[in-house]
Amino acid sequence: MANIVRVSGNNETCKSPIDMDLFLxxxxxxxxxxxxxxxxxxxxxxxxxxxxKMALLNRRFGLVMPLDFIGTFSNRWSYGFAFGxxxxxxxxxxxxxxxxxxxxxxxxxxxVLVGALEVGFSYYPIFACLSTGFKxxxxxxxxxxxxxxxxxxxWDIASCPNGEIIGDYQKLIxxxxxxLCLAFLMARFxxxxxxxxxxxxxxxxxxxxxxxxxxxxQTQHVLQLLKKVINKNKQKSWFQLKIYDWDPHFKYPSxxxxxxxLALICLYIFVVVEYYSVMNYAFSVLNLLKEExxxxxxxxxxxxxxxxxIVQMEEFVSVAQTTWTITTFxxxxxxVSYVIHILVCYRKHIKxxxxxxxxxxxxxxxxxxxxxxxxxxxxxxxxxIAYIMWGYFIMHIVQFxxxxxxxxxxxxxxxxxxxxxxxxxxxxxVLTIGIVISLMIIQVMMASTFFLQKKIxxxxxxxxxxxxxxxxxxxxxxxxFFYNVILGIGACLFRLLCSFVLGTWLVARIDxxxxxxxxxxxxxxxxxxxxxxxxDHYHTNPVLVCFCHILLKSHYExxxxxxxxxxxxxxxxxxxxxxxxxxxxWLLLYTLLNNPKLILLRKQQSxxxxxxxxxxxxxxxxxxxxxxxxxxWENICETPHEAHCVNLSQVRVxxxxxxxxESGDKMxxxxxxxxxxxxxx
Numbered sequence: 001m002a003n004i005v006r007v008s009g010n011n012e013t014c015k016s017p018i019d020m021d022l023f024l025x026x027x028x029x030x031x032x033x034x035x036x037x038x039x040x041x042x043x044x045x046x047x048x049x050x051x052x053k054m055a056l057l058n059r060r061f062g063l064v065m066p067l068d069f070i071g072t073f074s075n076r077w078s079y080g081f082a083f084g085x086x087x088x089x090x091x092x093x094x095x096x097x098x099x100x101x102x103x104x105x106x107x108x109x110x111x112v113l114v115g116a117l118e119v120g121f122s123y124y125p126i127f128a129c130l131s132t133g134f135k136x137x138x139x140x141x142x143x144x145x146x147x148x149x150x151x152x153x154x155w156d157i158a159s160c161p162n163g164e165i166i167g168d169y170q171k172l173i174x175x176x177x178x179x180l181c182l183a184f185l186m187a188r189f190x191x192x193x194x195x196x197x198x199x200x201x202x203x204x205x206x207x208x209x210x211x212x213x214x215x216x217x218q219t220q221h222v223l224q225l226l227k228k229v230i231n232k233n234k235q236k237s238w239f240q241l242k243i244y245d246w247d248p249h250f251k252y253p254s255x256x257x258x259x260x261x262l263a264l265i266c267l268y269i270f271v272v273v274e275y276y277s278v279m280n281y282a283f284s285v286l287n288l289l290k291e292e293x294x295x296x297x298x299x300x301x302x303x304x305x306x307x308x309x310i311v312q313m314e315e316f317v318s319v320a321q322t323t324w325t326i327t328t329f330x331x332x333x334x335x336v337s338y339v340i341h342i343l344v345c346y347r348k349h350i351k352x353x354x355x356x357x358x359x360x361x362x363x364x365x366x367x368x369x370x371x372x373x374x375x376x377x378x379x380x381x382x383x384x385i386a387y388i389m390w391g392y393f394i395m396h397i398v399q400f401x402x403x404x405x406x407x408x409x410x411x412x413x414x415x416x417x418x419x420x421x422x423x424x425x426x427x428x429x430v431l432t433i434g435i436v437i438s439l440m441i442i443q444v445m446m447a448s449t450f451f452l453q454k455k456i457x458x459x460x461x462x463x464x465x466x467x468x469x470x471x472x473x474x475x476x477x478x479x480x481f482f483y484n485v486i487l488g489i490g491a492c493l494f495r496l497l498c499s500f501v502l503g504t505w506l507v508a509r510i511d512x513x514x515x516x517x518x519x520x521x522x523x524x525x526x527x528x529x530x531x532x533x534x535x536d537h538y539h540t541n542p543v544l545v546c547f548c549h550i551l552l553k554s555h556y557e558x559x560x561x562x563x564x565x566x567x568x569x570x571x572x573x574x575x576x577x578x579x580x581x582x583x584x585x586w587l588l589l590y591t592l593l594n595n596p597k598l599i600l601l602r603k604q605q606s607x608x609x610x611x612x613x614x615x616x617x618x619x620x621x622x623x624x625x626x627x628x629x630x631x632x633w634e635n636i637c638e639t640p641h642e643a644h645c646v647n648l649s650q651v652r653v654x655x656x657x658x659x660x661x662e663s664g665d666k667m668x669x670x671x672x673x674x675x676x677x678x679x680x681x
Contacts, residue, residue, distance in 0.1 A: 016160040027122045034125040038064045066127035072254040079254040080261035084181035086123045087265035135196035143189035150182040166276045177265045214549040218542035221249040259381040270389045323403035331396040345511040353537040362520040365530040376531025391508025398504045
């Protein structure tokens with residue numbers, strides 16, 4: 001954002017004490033610190049070689065995910081307002097005003113990419129603090145970081161609120177939606193902190209997040225499918241039939257909610273800037289031109305020569321300003337309805353894919369490639385916002401031109417008292433068009449009355465496609481052949497006009513293609529939409545997700561039924577504090593206690609490779625002593641203590657004590673060998 005802005009109505013300029021571009025650069029430092037802290041708290045699922053060399057790491061410094069763009073159905077409005085908080089920066093990127101460094105013209109795309117990455121990294125902590133499982137730390141860091149952005153933004157607006165385009169209070173008019181989103185995020189972080197602190201202190205029962213990927217609304221959707229439909233013919237209201245029918249068992253993912261919020265805020269900023277830019281610059285040029293004509297007329301002796309031109313120019317400026325204002329509201333309202341309608345179409349298309357219906361898609365897009373679908377969901381949100389804004393601009397220009405046509409064709413003649421002449425002129429054209437349409441209707445009526453056979457059954461809705469009176473039909477067709485050549489010219493122009501109007505009207509709608517059937521491949525927006533809904537279909541289909549959940553659960557329960565003695569060992573998970581190596585050691589110890597014969601089959605340590613091979617008699621003694629070791633373990637298990645509560649040191653003392661009573665030094669040697677084996681697992 002520019003530091004020097006002009007005050008409306010004066011030649012004075014104000015300089016903001018805060019350079020927001022420079023602050024964006026320096027915000028990367030606390031952003032990196034917050035990400036590093038959250039990464040230290042997160043543990044990686046798999047160990048690396050570095051963890052073995054540096055035991056203090058203990059799988060720390062995991063990847064911090066800002067947002068799950070596919071499977072996140074909770075906390076959706078928080079993510080939506082987080083996207084809204086960066087709307088002003090997105091608009092700067094959209095206008096290509098933010099360039100982190102100077103580069104040649106051919107490298108401008110790379111500079112814009114670096115700027116986009118910088119903005120994304122600057123707002124990364126907000127999303128990371130919302131999605132982290134460490135609520136206390138995440139809420140504190142997120143609140144402080146959001147508060148810093150809010151204070152500096154308010155300070156920048158208060159110190160220099162005016163601008164060159166709108167004038168007075170330009171920054172406030174443009175940035176108030178982002179400030180509102182930041183205020184909501186601060187309140188949300190406070191709520192998360194209070195809730196997490198209450199759970200930590202034991203004041204409120206904590207609700208542990210389920211490790212399963214099956215969501216509650218997906219479960220309810222599957223249960224609804226299995227239920228018997230009772231009220232199948234339930235009457236729906238007009239709003240449910242025509243506008244929106246709420247489904248309690250369907251939730252939009254966070255990506256769609258965030259895209260809708262960001263699109264609406266960016267559309268608001270774009271509309272305000274576009275409206276005032278045209279009003280302040282385009283029409284000011286017309287006013288200057290009118291003043292030049294007035295000066296020229298004042299220096300001329302023949303003022304009547306320039307007077308009509310000045311009057312017409314004043315009239316044009318007035319009509320254009322009125323038309324521009326009216327069409328701004330119409331185009332803006334249409335674009336807002338598109339954002340809402342896209343959400344409705346998303347639900348409708350996803351539900352059709354759930355039941356296996358793909359006929360609503362173009363034939364070429366019914367089986368998209370997996371790589372193209374994954375790339376499509378990555379670029380959908382950005383493309384949707386760009387399509388909405390460019391669609392609004394194109395539609396606004398077309399509506400403005402159409403408004404000028406209506407004003408000069410109908411409104412101004414009536415205003416100047418030329419209504420009758422206008423009706424006479426248009427009456428001839430309307431009469432001609434009416435006759436043409438009447439002849440087309442007559443052709444259809446004659447075909448239905450004279451040239452089609454009667455209904456086969458009285459219950460049929462229409463006559464069958466079977467010719468009657470063939471000679472009369474061919475004669476009728478011959479004479480109308482020459483007339484239909486002329487009529488086809490008008491039909492061709494009408495088709496071109498409809499294609500132009502619908503194309504400009506629906507350019508923002510990427511949920512449907514504006515290309516003709518068979519030529520949908522160049523429509524990259526529609527291809528992005530199809531790829532996006534296919535990724536969501538394959539990853540969030542309630543029936544598929546529920547089936548996978550049941551499969552994993554039954555697999556785990558079946559393992560417990562086969563090996564019930566291992567049921568008291570905790571399940572291995574990425575968040576477990578026990579390392580997989582220690583867990584494996586305890587499982588191996590338990591197996592050796594139940595199967596002492598396996599002790600002799602274990603591989604020896606590398607340090608024992610240099611020892612001499614023991615005689616066969618000593619191996620036999622080891623086997624006997626292993627059984628004694630197992631018998632002593634069974635005696636321990638007969639005590640009231642549970643087997644998994646016995647300490648390894650207790651086992652070693654008990655075994656070594658019994659070994660001294662029965663076999664002396666040999667049993668002591670075997671006990672030490674078993675102890676060393678279990679300790680090296």
